[in-house]
Amino acid sequence: xxxxxxxxxxxxxxxxxxxxxxxxxxxxxxxxxxxxxxxxxxxxxxxxxxxxxxxxxxxxxxxxxxxxxxxxxxxxxxxxxxxxxxxxxxxxxxxxxxxxxxxxxxxxxxxxxxxxxxxxxxxxxxxxxxxxxxxxxxxxxxxxxxxxxxxxxxxxxxxxxxxxxxxxxxxxxxxxxxxxxxxxxxxxxxxxxxxxxxxxxxxxxxxxxxxxxxxxxxxxxxxxxxxxxxxxxxxxxxxxxxxxxxxxxxxxxxxxxxxxxxxxxxxxxxxxxxxxxxxxxxxx
Ligand SMILES: [Zn+2]
Numbered sequence: 001x002x003x004x005x006x007x008x009x010x011x012x013x014x015x016x017x018x019x020x021x022x023x024x025x026x027x028x029x030x031x032x033x034x035x036x037x038x039x040x041x042x043x044x045x046x047x048x049x050x051x052x053x054x055x056x057x058x059x060x061x062x063x064x065x066x067x068x069x070x071x072x073x074x075x076x077x078x079x080x081x082x083x084x085x086x087x088x089x090x091x092x093x094x095x096x097x098x099x100x101x102x103x104x105x106x107x108x109x110x111x112x113x114x115x116x117x118x119x120x121x122x123x124x125x126x127x128x129x130x131x132x133x134x135x136x137x138x139x140x141x142x143x144x145x146x147x148x149x150x151x152x153x154x155x156x157x158x159x160x161x162x163x164x165x166x167x168x169x170x171x172x173x174x175x176x177x178x179x180x181x182x183x184x185x186x187x188x189x190x191x192x193x194x195x196x197x198x199x200x201x202x203x204x205x206x207x208x209x210x211x212x213x214x215x216x217x218x219x220x221x222x223x224x225x226x227x228x229x230x231x232x233x234x235x236x237x238x239x240x241x242x243x244x245x246x247x248x249x250x251x252x253x254x255x256x257x258x259x260x261x262x263x264x265x266x267x268x269x270x271x272x273x274x275x276x277x278x279x280x281x282x283x284x
Contacts, residue, residue, distance in 0.1 A: 182250030
């Protein structure tokens with residue numbers, strides 16, 4: 001049996017409501033009463049104590065060309081919410097990005113992952129895949145494919161919209177390498193994190209604080225245990241062992257690719273440590 005319009009609940013909220021009802025010739029449903037299959041949801045009173053399910057923005061490179069990425073990301077194993085082409089097409093002067101998964105759904109882009117003590121980041125993040133080959137061989141040896149300016153402009157607009165809508169903290173805009181050190185390196189050291197920071201997306205240490213910590217630690221570096229603690233405080237999943245083990249090395253590589261891409265050898269040197277301390281001052 002289907003509902004006829006005359007069988008719908010009638011709710012008249014005083015004279016203004018009645019007047020609206022009369023004007024609408026019997027469609028007397030308040031805007032806050034939403035029809036659902038077989039019931040109504042009264043949305044007239046809203047709670048205050050809640051937050052967004054989405055807390056992280058994770059950036060990736062595809063590691064292949066656009067057609068291959070689209071094929072993989074629409075296949076049975078992995079996906080991302082968004083895919084940004086190398087040279088995004090435009091409509092009315094603005095770039096088009098592909099949306100492959102609705103934001104309220106859980107895309108499969110992060111895999112085994114951890115950030116800030118949270119695990120399984122597919123549950124709580126939006127994932128953007130950026131078409132980029134990653135490591136490439138050139139006549140001068142191994143290199144990383146650069147990102148085009150128009151591609152980064154599209155990533156910037158998309159990211160800014162997402163971090164604004166979900167109020168994502170700067171330190172929670174991360175690369176796949178940050179949340180899966182040793183397993184992933186994307187979006188790689190060629191990714192322009194600092195440029196995105198200048199556009200209001202993600203974190204970056206203040207140069208004056210970095211310089212101050214370089215001075216402070218020039219005479220005596222913090223212990224490895226202190227460095228591991230600082231990495232963990234910033235968000236990385238690293239145990240405090242006091243030794244430069246394989247996991248710590250991988251985490252330092254990820255940190256350097258993000259915040260000191262000129263050298264990402266996994267050695268926690270003075271400049272690396274100064275940037276880490278400056279980031280914790282600012283964000284943690
Ligand atoms: Zn990735």
